[in-house]
Amino acid sequence: MIEHTPDQVLASLRADDASALARLRDRLADEADRANLLDVAYRTLDTPVGPLLLAATPAGLVRVAYAREGHDAVLQDLADRISPRVLQAPRRLDSVARQLEEYFARTRTVFDAPLDLRLASxxxxxxxxxxxxxxxxxxxxxxxxxxxxxxxxxxxxxxxxxxxxxxxxxxxxxxxxxxxxxxxxxxxxxxxxxxxxxxxxxx
Known part of the structure; x- marks a missing residue:
């Protein structure tokens, strides 16, 4: 019989909770997307220059933000300037995240993700x-x-x-x-x- 320490059991429960939360978040994002209620999707990505916030509208990538800009402040700015319907929806940004990972791995030199330049005029x-x-x-x-x-x-x-x-x-x-x-x-x-x-x- 395999015995687990209290710490191992607690870690397992935390992992289960995190997994359930991630599934719930994905389901909410999918339902919001189907109902046309998701105007800005976002996720974060760990990189060699620190965590980057990635945000996209249906038109394309609209924001990349460094941690020093304050991710919460950036999300609030997106809510104020684009739409309050901002939701963490990592899968909507999988393609951009993959391109950035390839860039930091030095296997990509050009980004081809669609861009939404509405924040610049x-x-x-x-x-x-x-x-x-x-x-x-x-x-x-x-x-x-x-x-x-x-x-x-x-x-x-x-x-x-x-x-x-x-x-x-x-x-x-x-x-x-x-x-x-x-x-x-x-x-x-x-x-x-x-x-x-x-x-x-x-x-």
């Missing part, structure tokens, strides 16, 4: 489009991005657009550096920017 959205043209393993200066976006003097505006990029990593603002070679600021922090560039072989 005007010149900021124009900048985001040009950021996607900076290839993996390459960098561009803020001045170069400003020129590519048709406003060569708007270097500070490019910096602001990068700082407020709603989709860091996927829309690679980490590849934009200063003209003097300095890294510059980054929404995920300088260390995260350095890590991403080193991983891509751009630093």
């Amino acid at each position: 005007g010149f900021r959205r124009e900048v985001l489009q040009h950021l996607r043209e900076i290839a993996y393993g390459s960098t561009g200066s803020y001045a170069q991005v400003a020129a590519a976006a048709g406003s060569p003097r708007a270097v500070r505006a490019v910096g602001s657009a990068c700082a407020r990029n709603p989709l860091p990593v996927v829309v690679p603002c980490h590849r934009v550096i200063r003209s003097d070679g300095a890294l510059g600021d980054y929404v995920g922090g300088t260390e995260a920017k350095r890590t991403l560039l080193a991983m891509e072989g751009a630093a």
Whole structure:
């Protein structure tokens, strides 16, 4: 007869509870989706640059957020700006999560997930489009991005657009550096920017 310690029994019960909770969450997400009540689905993903919050609308990935941005604050912002119908629904983001895992494993250099850019408008959205043209393993200066976006003097505006990029990593603002070679600021922090560039072989 196999005897289990109280700690082992407690751990087993906790695992069962976690599994049941995950199944219930998936069922609620599926039912909300079928009833068209799920406007923003989200999940978190552990990565070499810390846990990332991923959020998507039916149109595509709408938000990637670093922990330092405050995931709860980001979810509240999504509820305020898009819809209060925000629900943890990991399976809706499986494809994006898989692409990010492949990226961090250095087996993917381009993301092909559909994007919802509604959180950026005007010149900021124009900048985001040009950021996607900076290839993996390459960098561009803020001045170069400003020129590519048709406003060569708007270097500070490019910096602001990068700082407020709603989709860091996927829309690679980490590849934009200063003209003097300095890294510059980054929404995920300088260390995260350095890590991403080193991983891509751009630093």
